[in-house]
Amino acid sequence: MHVFVTGASGWIGSAVVDDLLAAGHEVTGLARSDASAKALEAKGVRVRRGDLDDPGSIRAGAEAAQAVIHLANKHDFTNPANSSAAERTAVQTIGDALAGSGRPFLLASGIAGLAADRPSTEADASPFHGPDSPRGGSENLALEFVDRGVHTVSLRFAPTVHGIGDHGFIAVIAAIAREKGVSGYPGDGSNRWAAVHRSDAARLVTLALEKAPAGSRLHVTAEEGVTTREIAEALGRALNLPVASIPQDKVQDHFGWMCRYISMNGAATSTVTQELLGWTPTGPTLVADIDAGGYSKA
Template identity: 30%
Template structure:
């Protein structure tokens, strides 16, 4: 099949595209520059020059594809609208990438016992209300003659493909630990995030392409971990003695920015991928602690330079 993928040069989109190409599909991908076009072409992806604001480019690419995967942005309504309007009435599949911070609780590093599956009602934080509304907007296109589905990953880890071969939280923690000589978390670090390996995540996209009914929503997770436990593992991997440090929220915001601190590094996002497993998804990649201590993050250390 012909698949058009936004974010084809990024962590999720590049990894999904590589998996689909290996399965025999023809993949085209949205890229913003000649350098990125050359990079994705080298991986077997046909580049489509443009940005998420180029509605005509997006619509044309969607119309010529059998399937569209949006992995560039969880929040860009203009791009989503252009793609879905082009697919309306076609019966084609549109897979959108959201993120489990939609259930996030701003807990300043404290633990929450709230756990969500796909049927749990969500009252999003103000920072994620627009994303939840966009998800609802997307799924409503099941009544407009296309097949929308949403994959909603939790904290992603592991070595992916694309210009940025890694996700957000774990690299931020490792880079800060190298800078300080000790891992550090926001507040007490008791906040918990579910997590999923990138290798498992791409298989869920492939399964959704094959089997997801119109209007489907899937969390993606295979375990959970507190930020403090992640920091303990980072200290062991880096050979730092002693426990990780607890930063104040002000200190953490100075390192990561207020939004990232409040909604990602100090929040809780605990989800269960019940529907994904009912679809037949069977995640089996190595766990997050093992990946930190023995896997790609240890290997990546040689490419990271100390910050001055």
């Protein structure tokens, strides 16, 4: 299949591209810079120059392909409204471009906010609707396109898609620990995050492209939940720093914009996804990756 991938140069996207190519698919990647274009070309990927701020480039890429995997995100965590607006525009643009075609449209989503006090499941609908909600309500917007003849599949990634070279949330938490001289966790550290190794996530995306029914909400999670205390303890070992609880009234000050993420319930099961796709994660656990030095360097 000829697949247009936005975010093809990113942490997850670059592994997804490798897996798609290995499975025999043809890939065109969106690139917003010379460096990203060069990295994609070196893999034998066709490049479409463009930007999330240029919906015309996204539309043209979607129209020219047999499927779209949308992974690009601005990740402007200090101004989430900026990322959400771009995300919503991209999803609307891709949906409009694919309407009536029956072609697959896979998009990145997340676990946050699906369930308050238990691991979320694939049956949990996202409560986020509209432009002012997290990620601009993009999952629900994309799923609305199923009724307009688009084969939408939501990829709900674990809060940490980990591995060597990760610059996501765990790398940010490690940087905060280095800066503060202590590897902290919020309160009693009992809140949990689901986790998945990057290689397992990439494999799942290819399987989802090939097998997931329209309207699927898939959980790209291997470990159901690792406590924030276990994460802090592993980072403490890796960075040779003391480990401490950060009292609830100091969590915002200590973690800054990461506060809302490190405090959330991010636990999730993937039983339905594993059975649906015949997907069995085999990569290292999050703590094994931290212990192996994946987050030891600044």
